[in-house]
Amino acid sequence: MAVLAQNTEPMLAGFSPAPVSGWANDARVAALANLNKTGAPMRRDEYWKFTNPSTLLSENPEAAILGSDESPVFDSFDKLLIVFKDGIYQPDLSDDLTGKNLEIQTLGDAMATDIHWAKEIFGVLESRGQLPVARPFAALNTAVAEQGFVLRATGKVTKPVAFRYIRSAENAKAMIHHVIKLDAGAELTVFESGAGAARINTCMEIDVACNASFHHIRAQGRDHERQAITHMFGVLGKESIFRSFTLTVNGLMTRNEAVLEFTGDDAKATVAGACVGDGTFHHDDTIFVTHDAVNCESRQVFKKVLRNGAIGVFQGKILVKADAQKTDGYQISQALLIDDDAVFLAKPELEIYADDVICSHGSTCGATDENAMFYLMSRGIAKKQAQDLLVLAFLDEAIQEVDNAALADEIRGRLAGWTERHR
Amino acid sequence: MLNIKNLKASLEEEDKQILKGVDLTINAGEVHAIMGPNGSGKSTTSYVVAGKGGYVVDEGSVTLDGQDLLNMEPDERAAAGLFLAFQYPVEIPGVGNMTFLRTAVNSQRKARGEEELNAAAFLKLVREKAKALKIDAEMLKRPVNVGFSGGEKKRNEILQMAMLEPKMCILDETDSGLDVDAMKLVAEGVNALRDGKRSFLVITHYQRLLDHIKPDFVHIMSDGKIVKSGGPELALEVENNGYADLLNEVA
Numbered sequence A: 001m002a003v004l005a006q007n008t009e010p011m012l013a014g015f016s017p018a019p020v021s022g023w024a025n026d027a028r029v030a031a032l033a034n035l036n037k038t039g040a041p042m043r044r045d046e047y048w049k050f051t052n053p054s055t056l057l058s059e060n061p062e063a064a065i066l067g068s069d070e071s072p073v074f075d076s077f078d079k080l081l082i083v084f085k086d087g088i089y090q091p092d093l094s095d096d097l098t099g100k101n102l103e104i105q106t107l108g109d110a111m112a113t114d115i116h117w118a119k120e121i122f123g124v125l126e127s128r129g130q131l132p133v134a135r136p137f138a139a140l141n142t143a144v145a146e147q148g149f150v151l152r153a154t155g156k157v158t159k160p161v162a163f164r165y166i167r168s169a170e171n172a173k174a175m176i177h178h179v180i181k182l183d184a185g186a187e188l189t190v191f192e193s194g195a196g197a198a199r200i201n202t203c204m205e206i207d208v209a210c211n212a213s214f215h216h217i218r219a220q221g222r223d224h225e226r227q228a229i230t231h232m233f234g235v236l237g238k239e240s241i242f243r244s245f246t247l248t249v250n251g252l253m254t255r256n257e258a259v260l261e262f263t264g265d266d267a268k269a270t271v272a273g274a275c276v277g278d279g280t281f282h283h284d285d286t287i288f289v290t291h292d293a294v295n296c297e298s299r300q301v302f303k304k305v306l307r308n309g310a311i312g313v314f315q316g317k318i319l320v321k322a323d324a325q326k327t328d329g330y331q332i333s334q335a336l337l338i339d340d341d342a343v344f345l346a347k348p349e350l351e352i353y354a355d356d357v358i359c360s361h362g363s364t365c366g367a368t369d370e371n372a373m374f375y376l377m378s379r380g381i382a383k384k385q386a387q388d389l390l391v392l393a394f395l396d397e398a399i400q401e402v403d404n405a406a407l408a409d410e411i412r413g414r415l416a417g418w419t420e421r422h423r
Numbered sequence B: 001m002l003n004i005k006n007l008k009a010s011l012e013e014e015d016k017q018i019l020k021g022v023d024l025t026i027n028a029g030e031v032h033a034i035m036g037p038n039g040s041g042k043s044t045t046s047y048v049v050a051g052k053g054g055y056v057v058d059e060g061s062v063t064l065d066g067q068d069l070l071n072m073e074p075d076e077r078a079a080a081g082l083f084l085a086f087q088y089p090v091e092i093p094g095v096g097n098m099t100f101l102r103t104a105v106n107s108q109r110k111a112r113g114e115e116e117l118n119a120a121a122f123l124k125l126v127r128e129k130a131k132a133l134k135i136d137a138e139m140l141k142r143p144v145n146v147g148f149s150g151g152e153k154k155r156n157e158i159l160q161m162a163m164l165e166p167k168m169c170i171l172d173e174t175d176s177g178l179d180v181d182a183m184k185l186v187a188e189g190v191n192a193l194r195d196g197k198r199s200f201l202v203i204t205h206y207q208r209l210l211d212h213i214k215p216d217f218v219h220i221m222s223d224g225k226i227v228k229s230g231g232p233e234l235a236l237e238v239e240n241n242g243y244a245d246l247l248n249e250v251a
Ligand SMILES: Nc1ncnc2c1ncn2[C@@H]1O[C@H](COP(=O)(O)OP(=O)(O)O)[C@@H](O)[C@H]1O
Pocket: B011, B018, B036, B037, B038, B039, B040, B041, B042, B043, B044, B045, B054
């Protein structure tokens, strides 16, 4: 059957979809076929109506002015540091690839082997996440990514694996794919930080086996013109834990998709995020959580502070299949609009086929509470500082989802810095 | 200390005058009480003096030690020495009570050109003042007023007042919703701050608070004006006969 390519050329430009030989070949070919079948996303697509994909689709991203003077995020934590510059792994800037209870390899090295455990995950979780909603940028990533890491936690990994995405060129495109497997009972924390490129496309596939615990903390980089399209595909086994938190400060365009599936009973997942934007800022969280097991708990907690024309989008879905009794699903998305020009667009969705389920969702957007402002000011706190206190208080509900006090405090500090700079 | 002259104020949203010429002079060290029926404009007076939005001053002036309060932001009024204990203290989720208190104390110090309190000195001070008001450490850690009972909120107001050491304290129905013990605690907190220089304006419905905080002067407010002023005996008259007789008398 002839493959019908629908204007996917600009997406593919600059990347080589030439299949590698070896175990990853089938997945890459299938992903490319899938991309060509669905075509590039369009504004009229159901899941792109709030976010115009055209920014992300141009062959080359607009140049993004390099960097902020910001000190690297999560730098003070003990970690296994892995640096990418303009999307390319930098062994000389990175730590040695060893860690207790950790198998770690570049994606390139892994793909060069004849057989690999990653075959069960690479492109597999991603293609599973293409239904019922197509995710063309993720298919693109699987089809062409040559950069990334393959991680396997065989027990408790003591040091977090920290991917740091730095930049040196104003208009680089980056395509990074990580494959992560946690064996039964294993524990792993992954940090991601930095803008990485003028446009970065990351895809992370995470297989969390029974009783394993995966933590992910991300800070997306402060460069104003940067673009990011990211995907996380997680599958959760029995009694496992999955926690992800994303901090987004600035950025021209950010679309973060998370697709989680409960396949084992009694597991827990949290996807949370705090974002702050001022001016030309478009931030989109698109989440899809599927409950296909009994007694699992999922939380989606997203907070956005928007001003001066900034746009926030939240599309969050909880799908509870017929056999997923005792599901506890929670979803909240809230925006604080600092002025009348900011916009928040939300589409919370619940689709429930089981009958013994608790699911709640709420989406609100509003201005700063005048009574709270007056109360603070009447105690001598200046208007700007009172505003900052209320902004940080608003964001804190999302930050509380971070299960580590020191990490949460670093995030609070970064946000406090932003509020001070944007008054 | 506080001089309110012919204060007339309306709602910003609708063309409705609430304060219709309030006159009140409070000298240093004095305790004044304002009583009056619901809706007579007592809270509005306190809000306009403290600088709450939503009101337009049509006429008149308010000065604190000669400084024109009406031209100041609410935080500047606080730094100038004004404090309002709210009738309905505001809940602020996400802002810790301690952070709030410390930011407030240090903001005022900074505004007055004084040195900020360091963390240790602040903690010591707050613990000492909280103890007297039976406010425990757990309450200090919680977000401002969130999940506090009515009485806890009012004690928290007095704690803020004790920490900020204002010159001029306005207490808006601090007694409402308190049982006898809580009211005594609050009254003790207020009396502990009486030093002969600090002034108080106590807004209340009932005589019973005035048994504990003895006023020098009592004023009756009705329909946006002070219609009668006198000594403590005026409060007893209200207690015994209600407002109706009093208001008929002045009408
Ligand atoms: N923000 C407001 N919006 C509408 N009406 C108000 C507002 N503030 C005060 N009022 C009205 O002004 C009058 C005085 O209210 P208030 O000062 O609260 O009285 P008091 O404290 O003496 O009971 C009442 O009739 C009240 O309804």
